Amino acid sequence: MYQFEYHKASSVDDALKKLSSADDGKILAGGMTLLPTMKQRLAAPSDLIDLAGVYDLKGIKVDGASVTIGAMTTHYDVHSSAEVQKAIPALSKLAGLIGDPMVRHRGTIGGSLANSDPSADYPAAVMALGATIKTNAREIAADDYFKGLFETALEDGELIVSVSFPIPKRAAYQKFPQPASRYAMVGVMVAETADGIRVAVTGAGPCAFRVPDMEKALTAKFAPESVADIKISAEGLNEDIHASADYRAHLVTVMAKRAVAEA
Amino acid sequence: MAKVSMTVNGKAVSANVEPRTLLVEYIREHLRLTGTHVGCDTTQCGACTVHVNGQAMKSCTMLAVQAEGAEVTTIEGLAKGDELHPMQASFKENHGLQCGFCTPGMVMAGIDIRRRHPNADEQTVRHELEGNLCRCTGYHNIVKAIMNAQV
Incomplete structure (x- = not known):
C-alpha cells in the first residue's frame, strides 16, 4: 500500500471540506473494497477521510412507508435489525448474504453503493424497491443512479448520506453466489411495490438493471411460470473465468423464477 | 505518522504508526502478538480474525488508525492463565485443527458465531464460517468444536 494521509471527519461538512482540500482524496467507509484495492496498489489516494466518527450517518429509521438506512450502517446491522426484518425481510436477507460475517461487521451500505461493484448485492435491492x-x-432515484461499471450518478465531492427504501407489498432476493467470494454471479430481486412490479438484476451486467419483459409478465400473473420462458440477451453481460455471458443470462431467468416463488 | 491508542487484551497501548499500517501489522510487528496470523492478506481466509469492540473482524483489512479507541481481543487474550477459553478447550477436545495455521482465526470466529447464535446448529456454523478457510480442509472437527463449546 502506498503512503497516504489519514483524517477522521467529525461531520459530513467536515468530510467534504477535508476531501476538497486533499490532492486526490478518497472517502473511507467500511474499507472492505477500498483497502484491498489500495493493498494491490490499484488505488493510491493521497488522503483518506474516514467517516467512522460521523455518527449521524449510522442508524435505521422505519416509518409506515419506508425504511431509511444511514450510509455508514453496516451490513450486519441491516441484516440483524428486527425493524428491517419486519418491514422488508428480503432486504435483511440480502444484507446477510454479503461476503462473510467479518466483512458484514465492517462493510457499509453507503460504501457499497458509492463503489457500485457490478456483483454487489445492494444494487439489486435499490433498483427493485425503487x-x-x-x-x-440532492436525492437521486434508483433508476437514475447506476450508470455503468463502477460508475454512478454521484458527482465529485458528493457523499451518500442515507438510502430510503419504500416498503413493498412483497419482495424476495435470490442469488447465485460465486462460490469463493460470495459475490453475486447473478442476483435477482423481485418486488411488488406501490408503483407496480419491479425486477432488478445484479452481477450479470456492468451495473444493476431492470428487466421490463419480466415486470410486464409478472404484472399479468405473479407466478414463477410467468418468467420461466423469458430469456435475456447475453450481449454486453459480464464474462469471466467463473461464468460466461450466456451462463449469466441463463441464471437471470433461474434466479428470477426462484425469487418469484419465494416472494 | 499518526498516533494510535487502543486497548489490546485489556492493556492500554499506543504508538506512532504510518497511517497505512494494517491492524494486523500493528498487532504482530509492533505488539509482537504473533498468534494472529496472516494467511491470504486479501480478506478471504480469516486467519487474521480478531475482535474489535466485541465483533469479529479481519485485521488484515483494517488500518490500525481505524481501531483508535477500540477494545481489541486477539487469540492471546482468551485464556485465563493456564485455563483455556471454552472455545479453545473445545477445539482441543474435538481435535479442531490439523496444521493449526487457521486455528487462531477459527477460534475467534467461533466465539463470535456462538455469541450471535448461542444454539447454532451445524448448518448455521457452516454458513457462518464462510469467511474462514482451512487449507487442510479439516472443517468437520472445527464445526464440531464450535457447536460443542461450553461458552
Missing part, C-alpha cells in the same frame, strides 16, 4: 439515494446535495 429506493432513493440521499446525498449531501
Whole structure:
C-alpha cells in the first residue's frame, strides 16, 4: 500500500471540506473494497477521510412507508435489525448474504453503493424497491443512479448520506453466489411495490438493471411460470473465468423464477 | 505518522504508526502478538480474525488508525492463565485443527458465531464460517468444536 494521509471527519461538512482540500482524496467507509484495492496498489489516494466518527450517518429509521438506512450502517446491522426484518425481510436477507460475517461487521451500505461493484448485492435491492439515494446535495432515484461499471450518478465531492427504501407489498432476493467470494454471479430481486412490479438484476451486467419483459409478465400473473420462458440477451453481460455471458443470462431467468416463488 | 491508542487484551497501548499500517501489522510487528496470523492478506481466509469492540473482524483489512479507541481481543487474550477459553478447550477436545495455521482465526470466529447464535446448529456454523478457510480442509472437527463449546 502506498503512503497516504489519514483524517477522521467529525461531520459530513467536515468530510467534504477535508476531501476538497486533499490532492486526490478518497472517502473511507467500511474499507472492505477500498483497502484491498489500495493493498494491490490499484488505488493510491493521497488522503483518506474516514467517516467512522460521523455518527449521524449510522442508524435505521422505519416509518409506515419506508425504511431509511444511514450510509455508514453496516451490513450486519441491516441484516440483524428486527425493524428491517419486519418491514422488508428480503432486504435483511440480502444484507446477510454479503461476503462473510467479518466483512458484514465492517462493510457499509453507503460504501457499497458509492463503489457500485457490478456483483454487489445492494444494487439489486435499490433498483427493485425503487429506493432513493440521499446525498449531501440532492436525492437521486434508483433508476437514475447506476450508470455503468463502477460508475454512478454521484458527482465529485458528493457523499451518500442515507438510502430510503419504500416498503413493498412483497419482495424476495435470490442469488447465485460465486462460490469463493460470495459475490453475486447473478442476483435477482423481485418486488411488488406501490408503483407496480419491479425486477432488478445484479452481477450479470456492468451495473444493476431492470428487466421490463419480466415486470410486464409478472404484472399479468405473479407466478414463477410467468418468467420461466423469458430469456435475456447475453450481449454486453459480464464474462469471466467463473461464468460466461450466456451462463449469466441463463441464471437471470433461474434466479428470477426462484425469487418469484419465494416472494 | 499518526498516533494510535487502543486497548489490546485489556492493556492500554499506543504508538506512532504510518497511517497505512494494517491492524494486523500493528498487532504482530509492533505488539509482537504473533498468534494472529496472516494467511491470504486479501480478506478471504480469516486467519487474521480478531475482535474489535466485541465483533469479529479481519485485521488484515483494517488500518490500525481505524481501531483508535477500540477494545481489541486477539487469540492471546482468551485464556485465563493456564485455563483455556471454552472455545479453545473445545477445539482441543474435538481435535479442531490439523496444521493449526487457521486455528487462531477459527477460534475467534467461533466465539463470535456462538455469541450471535448461542444454539447454532451445524448448518448455521457452516454458513457462518464462510469467511474462514482451512487449507487442510479439516472443517468437520472445527464445526464440531464450535457447536460443542461450553461458552
